[in-house]
Amino acid sequence: xxxxxxxxxxxxxxxxxxxxxxxxxxxxxxxxxxxxxxxxxxxxxxxxxxxxxxxxxxxxxxxxxxxxxxxxxxxxxxxxxxxxxxxxxxxxxxxxxxxxxxxxxxxxxxxxxxxxxxxxxxxxxxxxxxxxxxxxxxxxxxxxxxxxxxxxxxxxxxxxxxxxxxxxxxxxxxxxxxxxxxxxxxxxxxxxxxxxxxxxxxxxxxxxxxxxxxxxxxxxxxxxxxxxxxxxxxxxxxxxxxxxxxxxxxxxxxxxxxxxxxxxxxxxxxxxxxxxxxxxxxxxxxxxxxxxxxxxxxxxxxxxxxxxxxxxxxxxxxxxxxxxxxxxxxxxxxxxxxxxxxxxxxxxxxxxxxxxxxxxxxxxxxxxxxxxxxxxxxxxxxxxxxxxxxxxxxxxxxxxxxxxxxxxxxxxxxxxxxxxxxxxxxxxxxxxxxxxxxxxxxxxxxxxxxxxxxxxxxxxxxxxxxxxxxxxxxxxxxxxxxxxxx
Amino acid sequence: xxxxxxxxxxxxxxxxxxxxxxxxxxxxxxxxxxxxxxxxxxxxxxxxxxxxxxxxxxxxxxxxxxxxxxxxxxxxxxxxxxxxxxxxxxxxxxxxxxxxxxxxxxxxxxxxxxxxxxxxxxxxxxxxxxxxxxxxxxxxxxxxxxxxxxxxxxxxxxxxxxxxxxxxxxxxxxxxxxxxxxxxxxxxxxxxxxxxxxxxxxxxxxxxxxxxxxxxxxxxxxxxxxxxxxxxxxxxxxxxxxxxxxxxxxxxxxxxxxxxxxxxxxxxxxxxxxxxxxxxxxxxxxxxxxxxxxxxxxxxxxxxxxxxxxxxxxxxxxxxxxxxxxxxxxxxxxxxxxxxxxxxxxxxxxxxxxxxxxxxxxxxxxxxxxxxxxxxxxxxxxxxxxxxxxxxxxxxxxxxxxxxxxxxxxxxxxxxxxxxxxxxxxxxxxxxxxxxxxxxxxxxxxxxxxxxxxxxxxxxxxxxxxxxxxxxxxxxxxxxxxxxxxxxxxxxxxxx
Numbered sequence: 001x002x003x004x005x006x007x008x009x010x011x012x013x014x015x016x017x018x019x020x021x022x023x024x025x026x027x028x029x030x031x032x033x034x035x036x037x038x039x040x041x042x043x044x045x046x047x048x049x050x051x052x053x054x055x056x057x058x059x060x061x062x063x064x065x066x067x068x069x070x071x072x073x074x075x076x077x078x079x080x081x082x083x084x085x086x087x088x089x090x091x092x093x094x095x096x097x098x099x100x101x102x103x104x105x106x107x108x109x110x111x112x113x114x115x116x117x118x119x120x121x122x123x124x125x126x127x128x129x130x131x132x133x134x135x136x137x138x139x140x141x142x143x144x145x146x147x148x149x150x151x152x153x154x155x156x157x158x159x160x161x162x163x164x165x166x167x168x169x170x171x172x173x174x175x176x177x178x179x180x181x182x183x184x185x186x187x188x189x190x191x192x193x194x195x196x197x198x199x200x201x202x203x204x205x206x207x208x209x210x211x212x213x214x215x216x217x218x219x220x221x222x223x224x225x226x227x228x229x230x231x232x233x234x235x236x237x238x239x240x241x242x243x244x245x246x247x248x249x250x251x252x253x254x255x256x257x258x259x260x261x262x263x264x265x266x267x268x269x270x271x272x273x274x275x276x277x278x279x280x281x282x283x284x285x286x287x288x289x290x291x292x293x294x295x296x297x298x299x300x301x302x303x304x305x306x307x308x309x310x311x312x313x314x315x316x317x318x319x320x321x322x323x324x325x326x327x328x329x330x331x332x333x334x335x336x337x338x339x340x341x342x343x344x345x346x347x348x349x350x351x352x353x354x355x356x357x358x359x360x361x362x363x364x365x366x367x368x369x370x371x372x373x374x375x376x377x378x379x380x381x382x383x384x385x386x387x388x389x390x391x392x393x394x395x396x397x398x399x400x401x402x403x404x405x406x407x408x409x410x411x412x413x414x415x416x417x418x419x420x421x422x423x424x425x426x427x428x429x430x431x432x433x434x435x436x437x438x439x440x441x442x443x444x445x446x447x448x449x450x451x452x453x454x455x456x457x458x459x460x461x462x463x464x465x466x467x468x469x470x471x472x473x474x475x476x477x478x479x480x481x482x483x484x485x486x
Numbered sequence: 487x488x489x490x491x492x493x494x495x496x497x498x499x500x501x502x503x504x505x506x507x508x509x510x511x512x513x514x515x516x517x518x519x520x521x522x523x524x525x526x527x528x529x530x531x532x533x534x535x536x537x538x539x540x541x542x543x544x545x546x547x548x549x550x551x552x553x554x555x556x557x558x559x560x561x562x563x564x565x566x567x568x569x570x571x572x573x574x575x576x577x578x579x580x581x582x583x584x585x586x587x588x589x590x591x592x593x594x595x596x597x598x599x600x601x602x603x604x605x606x607x608x609x610x611x612x613x614x615x616x617x618x619x620x621x622x623x624x625x626x627x628x629x630x631x632x633x634x635x636x637x638x639x640x641x642x643x644x645x646x647x648x649x650x651x652x653x654x655x656x657x658x659x660x661x662x663x664x665x666x667x668x669x670x671x672x673x674x675x676x677x678x679x680x681x682x683x684x685x686x687x688x689x690x691x692x693x694x695x696x697x698x699x700x701x702x703x704x705x706x707x708x709x710x711x712x713x714x715x716x717x718x719x720x721x722x723x724x725x726x727x728x729x730x731x732x733x734x735x736x737x738x739x740x741x742x743x744x745x746x747x748x749x750x751x752x753x754x755x756x757x758x759x760x761x762x763x764x765x766x767x768x769x770x771x772x773x774x775x776x777x778x779x780x781x782x783x784x785x786x787x788x789x790x791x792x793x794x795x796x797x798x799x800x801x802x803x804x805x806x807x808x809x810x811x812x813x814x815x816x817x818x819x820x821x822x823x824x825x826x827x828x829x830x831x832x833x834x835x836x837x838x839x840x841x842x843x844x845x846x847x848x849x850x851x852x853x854x855x856x857x858x859x860x861x862x863x864x865x866x867x868x869x870x871x872x873x874x875x876x877x878x879x880x881x882x883x884x885x886x887x888x889x890x891x892x893x894x895x896x897x898x899x900x901x902x903x904x905x906x907x908x909x910x911x912x913x914x915x916x917x918x919x920x921x922x923x924x925x926x927x928x929x930x931x932x933x934x935x936x937x938x939x940x941x942x943x944x945x946x947x948x949x950x951x952x953x954x955x956x957x958x959x960x961x962x963x964x965x966x967x968x969x970x971x972x973x974x975x976x977x978x979x980x981x982x
Contacts, residue, residue, distance in 0.1 A: 184890060188894065
């Protein structure tokens with residue numbers, strides 16, 4: 001495969017990091033948000049400028065420093081990394097618009113800190129996407145963990161403190177206790193940590209060693225939320241909604257899933273996993289998470305908590321797809337990163353808009369809200385269609401590929417899991433939408449007059465909802481990238 | 487000029503100590519410029535010396551022109567070349583940062599303080615640069631005696647803690663001297679290279695064995711290797727900020743250097759690792775040091791004292807790494823001398839800034855600090871990340887080498903201890919960050935509350951601190967170069 005050396009990946013990572021001094025020093029909030037937009041657009045432009053080369057099958061590499069023998073801090077842009085980077089940097093722009101509406105609408109404190117750490121978190125996300133080896137990935141993974149902590153704990157009250165603790169305990173704890181030793185053992189066994197399609201192992205290692213390493217790496221990247229390392233995510237919902245939307249539906253959690261996928265495809269390699277029959281273990285772990293998380297979501301009354309459990313389930317779809325080890329499954333898993341991102345961010349935007357406009361957080365208090373906020377609730381409907389996997393939304397494609405993947409891999413139990421999970425998804429989303437629009441006047445909790453959230457909140461959710469539908473008609477870019485990544 | 491670098495390293499600070507003590511009587515304001523100039527010359531000379539070593543190899547300097555074994559030789563190779571740069575730079579950065587707090591804490595005694603300070607630096611540089619085992623003892627005592635003085639200048643309880651340190655430190659130094667005496671008896675030489683040349687036929691001798699073990703115990707006492715650490719936490723906690731941020735980063739690290747020098751040069755790895763076969767026991771002692779250091783740190787409700795227990799745990803890292811008996815472990819130990827000196831400096835400077843502004847370092851003094859002192863706290867976060875071992879800060883990379891060394895030696899206990907210590911460090915530091923970040927608790931999510939005004943330490947304290955924080959990251963990113971161009975040559979090729 002052809003490779004080009006270019007500094008672009010480094011710039012894409014650094015641009016939002018370098019803008020933070022501007023954010024801190026801006027006296028005027030409008031100037032500050034202006035800088036965020038500048039960084040966000042430059043980031044997207046840099047990422048997008050690499051797309052043509054990637055689509056032609058080349059890879060872009062850049063080595064920052066050879067820090068350890070055989071392991072460098074190094075970037076490599078391939079199709080899979082590009083897919084993820086494209087999704088995150090696009091949605092950052094939308095989320096910034098939304099953040100302005102949300103944070104100003106609620107007169108939140110410490111907005112400068114908020115925008116700064118958001119920018120740092122995005123740097124780390126792109127860094128993960130473009131990492132060429134496990135060490136670089138780990139570096140940005142940890143950077144993301146620490147950059148998101150002040151965002152999760154934004155409210156600085158007792159609840160934020162205990163949630164912040166849980167967040168650190170699970171995410172940082174697991175990465176230090178599981179990923180770091182596993183990474184060191186891999187390095188000690190093979191002398192390299194570079195991702196490659198064949199994997200880094202020679203295949204002579206014992207089956208038990210491989211299984212332990214695999215479990216340490218897959219579970220250690222706790223951002224992927226595979227049970228039992230999932231409960232930080234519902235706790236993290238204390239954060240302001242834009243944080244939940246971009247970070248806990250797209251960037252942070254997908255960084256987890258992305259890291260797991262890199263471990264499966266780049267560290268172990270599909271062939272080795274198939275030969276050792278290790279994919280099945282991960283499949284069952286993920287399948288258990290899919291079903292359990294969906295069942296828990298059914299019982300949640302807090303809208304953001306329900307979305308969080310839904311996210312836990314959907315993340316495991318991504319892992320499940322790749323762990324099937326069949327070509328269609330891998331494509332399905334990878335595209336699900338993009339498809340789920342657009343759908344779920346829309347849902348979170350809606351939850352936040354409802355909170356800004358009415359102060360309501362619980363589903364039981366949202367009966368009849370469709371008449372008050374029709375645009376928001378239509379967007380919510382579209383978002384939930386995508387998460388369930390129904391046309392005309394992008395989510396349909398990834399589910400389609402996932403289902404085909406199970407057939408290709410001859411994994412009938414997984415097919416059953418996927419289909420029953422879809423039913424469960426419908427069961428926890430449709431009642432919300434139904435109750436929002438169809439209720440008797442006595443039941444309705446809102447007056448019959450249209451009053452949406454501030455325009456800065458509404459526009460982003462319309463954009464992402466439109467995006468979700470657009471992905472149904474034009475999914476080719478993401479599908480192409482996923483196919484190239486195979 | 488450049489041939490005189492090794493002598494400059496000791497003579498410049500020694501002579502300027504006199505100048506400073508005189509200036510202290512004449513005009514107190516002269517002390518600071520003199521000490522900064524002297525230390526700048528030292529930094530320049532140490533960097534020049536390291537570059538010379540990199541270019542031409544080992545530098546041997548005969549003091550006063552007397553050839554060894556009669557005269558004292560200064561012997562600079564890649565190992566102490568690197569440590570010299572660290573000692574000199576830490577001393578310089580710290581003195582600049584400490585100026586304001588010295589003026590605040592004892593305005594009348596600035597002259598004596600600076601005099602002791604630079605004498606201590608002289609002693610430390612001398613220990614590192616010398617190639618003579620007895621001369622090392624003399625300089626060890628210079629560094630120790632000035633250290634007792636510096637530490638005693640602190641709070642009410644400082645003289646007592648310092649006295650305790652004096653007892654323990656003197657015992658340690660005596661052990662070392664006794665060991666050197668044994669060596670002199672069997673070899674008739676005090677020059678390290680000379681001793682190393684004469685020793686191999688005597689490896690089976692009981693006297694050599696006794697010399698080695700007695701020296702080691704002495705050095706362990708001086709570096710506060712658990713369970714010989716009891717003098718350290720109180721001595722460092724009760725001292726003034728300016729003294730503790732010099733002594734905490736340097737003294738223990740210099741003693742680790744002496745230990746590695748004993749192992750690598752005087753006794754050679756073949757003797758220390760192959761003949762003695764003590765590795766396993768010492769590494770297990772290191773495991774206990776790490777675990778106990780971490781647990782004792784957890785028990786503290788006082789920032790500075792907590793940090794001193796972290797120092798105790800870090801000593802375990804370096805002793806364990808050096809005693810793993812393989813190249814990766816030794817690389818990690820040497821790298822960690824550099825990294826730990828820098829990150830300890832970073833966190834102790836932070837304490838200095840906090841004490842300067844808040845007048846206390848107990849946990850309840852730390853409320854709301856992220857708002858009040860954002861730059862200090864920013865540097866604190868970087869220092870904490872380095873101690874936890876988060877890339878790309880330098881602490882991660884030395885930990886990496888140490889763990890690789892543990893894996894290669896098959897010593898999983900040491901690996902587990904390092905991981906455990908990382909996890910505990912997360913708890914330790916985030917417990918503090920939580921206090922600085924959340925408390926005092928605001929109501930109603932803190933909406934519409936006027937932010938508390940910033941109250942940052944003076945620029946001369948913040949800038950050196952930020953420089954250290956940046957260095958922590960740069961050293962991390964350049965780990966590859968440091969290892970490939972310096973540390974690789976500091977370890978004998980025999981050690982694999």
